[in-house]
Amino acid sequence: MPIASPSRTFAPLNPPQRLLLGPGPSDVHPRVLAAMTLPLLGHLDPAFVAMMDETKEMLRYVFQTKNPMTLALPGTGSSGMESAFVNLIEPGDSVLICVVGYFGERMVDMTERLGAKVHVIEKPYGEAFDPSEVRDAVKKHAPKVVGIVHAETSSGVLQPLEEIVKIVHEAGALIVVDAVTSLGCVPVMTDEWGLDVVFSCTQKGLSCPPGMAPISFSPKAVETIHARKTKVPNWYLDVSLLSKYWGSDRAYHHTAPISMAYALREGLSLVIEETLEARFARHVRNQKALKAGLQALGLTYVAAEGFQVPAVHAVRIPDGIDDLTIRKRLLNDMGIEIGGGLGSLKGKAWRIGLMGQGSKERNVLLLLGALEVCLRDAGCSLKPGAALEAAGAAYAG
Numbered sequence: 001m002p003i004a005s006p007s008r009t010f011a012p013l014n015p016p017q018r019l020l021l022g023p024g025p026s027d028v029h030p031r032v033l034a035a036m037t038l039p040l041l042g043h044l045d046p047a048f049v050a051m052m053d054e055t056k057e058m059l060r061y062v063f064q065t066k067n068p069m070t071l072a073l074p075g076t077g078s079s080g081m082e083s084a085f086v087n088l089i090e091p092g093d094s095v096l097i098c099v100v101g102y103f104g105e106r107m108v109d110m111t112e113r114l115g116a117k118v119h120v121i122e123k124p125y126g127e128a129f130d131p132s133e134v135r136d137a138v139k140k141h142a143p144k145v146v147g148i149v150h151a152e153t154s155s156g157v158l159q160p161l162e163e164i165v166k167i168v169h170e171a172g173a174l175i176v177v178d179a180v181t182s183l184g185c186v187p188v189m190t191d192e193w194g195l196d197v198v199f200s201c202t203q204k205g206l207s208c209p210p211g212m213a214p215i216s217f218s219p220k221a222v223e224t225i226h227a228r229k230t231k232v233p234n235w236y237l238d239v240s241l242l243s244k245y246w247g248s249d250r251a252y253h254h255t256a257p258i259s260m261a262y263a264l265r266e267g268l269s270l271v272i273e274e275t276l277e278a279r280f281a282r283h284v285r286n287q288k289a290l291k292a293g294l295q296a297l298g299l300t301y302v303a304a305e306g307f308q309v310p311a312v313h314a315v316r317i318p319d320g321i322d323d324l325t326i327r328k329r330l331l332n333d334m335g336i337e338i339g340g341g342l343g344s345l346k347g348k349a350w351r352i353g354l355m356g357q358g359s360k361e362r363n364v365l366l367l368l369g370a371l372e373v374c375l376r377d378a379g380c381s382l383k384p385g386a387a388l389e390a391a392g393a394a395y396a397g
């Protein structure tokens with residue numbers, strides 16, 4: 001028996017208007033959305049290939065690298081993570097993962113599946129590693145690869161990397177860095193710091209829809225991949241095959257997600273128009289104002305002072321306030337999305353994103369006003385206007 005057609009019809013798609021202030025996806029610039037509606041090209045069309053070259057050039061600027069092997073994978077940020085590890089790791093390799101939150105835990109899960117000897121060092125949510133802790137672990141486990149998250153979206157922690165990369169390299173190991181939430185929001189100095197593999201996504205700091213994963217491999221990482229004794233166990237994410245499509249061979253590998261590639265190209269061109277310097281300064285300015293406002297609402301940060309990432313503000317939910325009641329009110333009544341807690345912070349924290357395009361004064365003030373109304377309705381005794389007053393002072397000062 002064939003399966004019958006559904007008895008109802010489906011109206012043309014009409015999603016509600018939202019302001020995306022969660023931990024991703026972030027709001028998309030109209031120019032990016034417009035680019036996605038442009039006519040398709042074939043994935044080997046010279047015009048598309050020329051656009052891929054533009055994308056590569058722009059990615060090298062955003063990643064601050066000269067690495068020839070810099071491209072964008074078809075897949076979300078997690079495909080970048082998976083690609084970094086499947087290409088570098090062979091069964092039995094010693095791997096060290098430095099976990100400061102949920103996405104570090106994902107690195108552990110991925111590398112264990114590859115038959116590596118995975119060693120884990122861990123910090124409680126909200127803290128970052130001191131370089132000496134990584135030095136001790138590297139001495140003890142002599143890893144081939146060290147994995148670490150730059151901006152841990154679950155806790156809002158920004159992990160300083162420069163010292164740690166030096167330690168990893170002195171021990172002869174390679175460093176894999178998750179820059180999914182940091183790229184386009186805070187400096188990611190791939191060449192200056194010496195990152196061996198660094199990957200990101202399109203839907204956070206670059207303010208495009210989800211669907212691709214920018215990634216860059218250092219010459220040393222490429223050498224390591226060429227020296228493998230075993231085949232990369234995953235065909236789709238094998239960067240040697242992928243680079244034949246992104247390099248001068250232009251050999252068919254997969255059908256590139258054309259409209260997504262348009263979006264990424266347009267999103268990157270917006271970053272270049274703004275410049276990285278201005279973009280980072282804008283993120284810091286809005287971070288300061290949002291932080292002043294949230295603190296005026298009595299909310300405390302999960303991430304330790306001095307280690308807070310401008311793109312994600314993880315704050316503890318006050319005692320007696322129900323997570324979902326507030327988030328539903330924000331979403332349903334005000335059209336604003338913020339994120340809940342992940343991992344050990346589930347139900348205990350909110351995550352507010354000011355990423356890329358979304359990091360702007362209007363969003364900061366709108367969210368603070370809305371959140372204050374929700375908290376007061378839920379019984380918090382707050383001075384009306386306190387959050388906006390604090391944010392306004394931060395902008396003025």
Ligand SMILES: *Cc1c(COP(=O)(O)O)cnc(C)c1O
Nearest residue numbers: 076077078103151153180181201
């Ligand atoms: C969002 C995120 C990921 C996963 O990216 P997806 O695009 O959801 O696959 C990985 N690492 C960090 C730090 C993230 O914030």
